[in-house]
Amino acid sequence: MMDVDVNEAGLPRVVVSDPAAGFTPLSNSPPQGGRGPVGGLGEGGSETADLDGALSPLEGESGSGGEPPREGALGAVLDDDATLPTYSFAYLDEQTKRMIRRAILKGIAIPGYQVPFASREMPMPYGWGTGGVQVTAAVIGPDDVLKVIDQGADDTTNAVAIRGFFQKTAGVATTTRTGEATVIQTRHRIPERTLEAHQILVYQVPIPEPLRYLEPRETETRKLHGLEEYGLMHVKLYEDIARHGHIATTFAYPVKVEGRYIMDPSPTPKFDNPKMHRSKALQLFGAGREKRIYAVPPHTDVVSLDFEDHPFRIQSFSQPCALCAAEGVYLDEVILDDRGGRMFVCSDTDHCEERRAAGHRGALSGEAL
Amino acid sequence: MSAVAMLPDAETERPLLKVSRLSHYYGARLGCRDVSLDVYPGEVVAVVGESGSGKTTLLNCLAGRLTPTAGSVEFRMRDGRLRSLFGLTEAERRLLARTDWGFVHQNPAEGLRMTVSAGANVGERLMAIGDRHYGTIRATALDWLARVEIAADRIDDEPRSFSGGMRQRLQIARNLVTRPRLVFMDEPTGGLDVSVQARLLDLLRQLVADLGLAAVVVTHDLAVARLLSDRMLVMKDGTVIEHGLTDRVLDDPREPYTQLLVSSILQV
């Protein structure tokens, strides 16, 4: 169906065959000048407008009518530069995106339930967000503005690569500003800024099954979810308290969604769990290797498991962010030198930057990093 | 006061478990055939017989772990109604299995979670039925460990570090913590050395009496049947060949096969 080769930027270049022509590749030639490799598109604004509609992920779907699908989409791209080989919008072919959207819709209909899906090979190894990337590819449209974070930061290799991937394959605008983004793909954090109804948060999930720790058999964990037998989750918390005197789980802290399914929130710090509760934004979770998608629709109850006498508590930090003086945010420890010097700064880099731009100053904000 | 004493008379007179004409075949091979049996509240029934006679097959059918080829198994629910086990949904059957029933395996590793602490093993059923107070769960676990003679300071140890006898006692505590009304046991003292067996039997006898438990105990050891049970079934080639009060069967066996069993084994 597709030919993949790698261009000079290291990103694979996908040549989509024309379904009407029996899947013959249109072109295998390497990209020549024009738009590539990354950037240009979207950021300028005018080109984005050109692509409006033409590349809508819903447009090219086959099914109704007899015309060959994607004709319009391909046309728009080819008009732009007739020699440029074409991608499916956002890399995945339309059939795959439809399949993923069906899984997402099912996930939204059954909040917290893990929906199996036919995870595809992506041009990145498992463990680098292949599940999240597929979900993003299935929901993103040409008007969307994408933000990608890894551990709260927009500038880490993984985040930059995924952002570049969608700039290139979907031509969407990207941003580091949480407030400007319409789709945010994340690994290990939820932005500090409260998300809004028009935003979608896509989580990269390594291990979707919260019961895995105590019950390795997939057949059995499915049954436990089906029958709502969740005693095992508390066994794990009991063990924590017995060993450490308190619930020592700080990441991937299990939650109950809408009073029914127990869900792994992915390895976000438990600090972020309360942000999931009744969020206005749609939250989608993709696990590529494990081939599971799940969802938390807007305004859904997300409750962290606990005991009456050991209630759930988020981490608290004894000092504010050293750069922007923010309190009540999740802080990362940064080692400053090899003499034990260190500081605590916002893990959400955008939040920190916005605060500093607004004039907030932390204890160490004058020092060079 | 035992649980039985608190029940109105009518309750002890109505069977808790009612088994009619139960057969199970593994394909063409006979497991057990045409077994009928009633178990009353507070009563211990032993199933004895030689290896391969169908004891485990019968027990697994009674406990809903195997679907019989023919016949019925009914259990009296807390509302007093008899319900066919196989007419229950799987969810109902599993709920029953972790509240009203216990199942003690011959091999404790099958009935325990070997990688979580003894306390969590005992507490699991409590948490499964909604107990959400750590302090209460732990206190109950400590109480049950004491009842099965496991030292309090072993509560946070994994059963992997326990002896065979301790593991079996832990398995029993784990099963009894929700005060089940009926306990199934498959060779609970098998695989243990004789002195450990004797101690475990004493403990079981005491617990069964204290809690007014009804139990079905599979064993090929007539001494176990003698010590624990009120009534016994003797099985051979998949069928029940003799059935009666334990003392009567052991002191005055009627069937030649039972006579042979008793004379050859019980004289030790």
Ligand SMILES: Nc1ncnc2c1ncn2[C@@H]1O[C@H](COP(=O)(O)OP(=O)(O)OP(=O)(O)O)[C@@H](O)[C@H]1O
């Ligand atoms: N899973 C199985 N598949 C096929 N045949 C089986 C299976 N389990 C048991 N059987 C057969 O059913 C018959 C009864 O076996 P069962 O295990 O019930 O005997 P038992 O009385 O419990 O023996 P033991 O004292 O050795 O445990 C035997 O002939 C046995 O070979």
Ligand SMILES: [Mg+2]
């Ligand atoms: Mg057996």
